[in-house]
Amino acid sequence: MPENRPIIIGVAGGSGSGKTSVTNTIKERFKDQSILVMEQDFYYKDQSTLPMEQRLQTNYDHPLAFDNDLLIEHLKELILRNPINKPVYDYKMHTRSDKVIKVEPKDVIIVEGILIFEDPRLMDLMDMKIFVDTDADIRIMRRLVRDIKERGRTLDSVIDQYTKVVRPMHLQFIEPTKRYADIIIPEGGQNLVAIDLLATKIDTILNHK
Ligand SMILES: Nc1ncnc2c1ncn2[C@@H]1O[C@H](COP(=O)(O)OP(=O)(O)O)[C@@H](O)[C@H]1O
Numbered sequence: 001m002p003e004n005r006p007i008i009i010g011v012a013g014g015s016g017s018g019k020t021s022v023t024n025t026i027k028e029r030f031k032d033q034s035i036l037v038m039e040q041d042f043y044y045k046d047q048s049t050l051p052m053e054q055r056l057q058t059n060y061d062h063p064l065a066f067d068n069d070l071l072i073e074h075l076k077e078l079i080l081r082n083p084i085n086k087p088v089y090d091y092k093m094h095t096r097s098d099k100v101i102k103v104e105p106k107d108v109i110i111v112e113g114i115l116i117f118e119d120p121r122l123m124d125l126m127d128m129k130i131f132v133d134t135d136a137d138i139r140i141m142r143r144l145v146r147d148i149k150e151r152g153r154t155l156d157s158v159i160d161q162y163t164k165v166v167r168p169m170h171l172q173f174i175e176p177t178k179r180y181a182d183i184i185i186p187e188g189g190q191n192l193v194a195i196d197l198l199a200t201k202i203d204t205i206l207n208h209k
Pocket residue numbers: 013014015016017018019020021022142143145146187188189190191
């Protein structure tokens with residue numbers, strides 16, 4: 001590994017827990033300069049060859065929905081300070097878009113996603129593991145609003161998917177990974193004490209490189 005290996009921070013937690021909000025708040029504090037965010041969601045398996053009816057049947061909360069091999073390959077390139085072509089995910093179409101973003105390596109890489117602590121190969125790459133822990137009632141309320149506003153869903157479809165898939169998969173696969181976290185942040189985005197502590201730690205790491 002190179003001497004100036006980037007620091008990799010994993011931010012896991014259930015859907016709607018506030019992972020993206022925590023990550024974005026931290027990124028803004030550092031004015032984007034030294035922090036790169038790698039969203040596990042962008043590494044959902046490509047489904048462009050499947051018809052929409054079939055995409056709607058996919059279980060997006062199961063570990064097998066993700067192309068972790070590609071995510072790991074990209075993280076290893078970034079660790080070597082090489083740029084990567086990051087896929088872009090389209091939640092409305094339920095597949096990767098045909099675009100990729102060329103991403104340059106940075107000193108701090110935040111890997112964010114529901115199931116990043118489920119794959120030991122991913123965890124092995126992480127220097128710090130954070131779990132955003134938010135009660136289920138809050139998570140479903142946040143997800144309802146977000147998915148209807150931003151991801152092209154209907155009220156009925158969000159409730160149906162949550163009841164049949166998101167909730168059982170959360171209990172089976174996501175919640176048990178909390179035990180792997182170094183830090184558990186209750187409530188996510190509005191927890192300024194936790195965000196301050198994390199930002200201070202990152203600042204220390206960056207200034208001692
Ligand atoms: N503390 C909070 N208070 C109110 N709304 C929040 C809070 N944290 C997140 N949200 C909103 O809830 C939704 C889900 O949050 P997000 O950060 O995307 O969660 P995740 O990435 O874990 O799915 C978003 O629309 C976000 O703006």
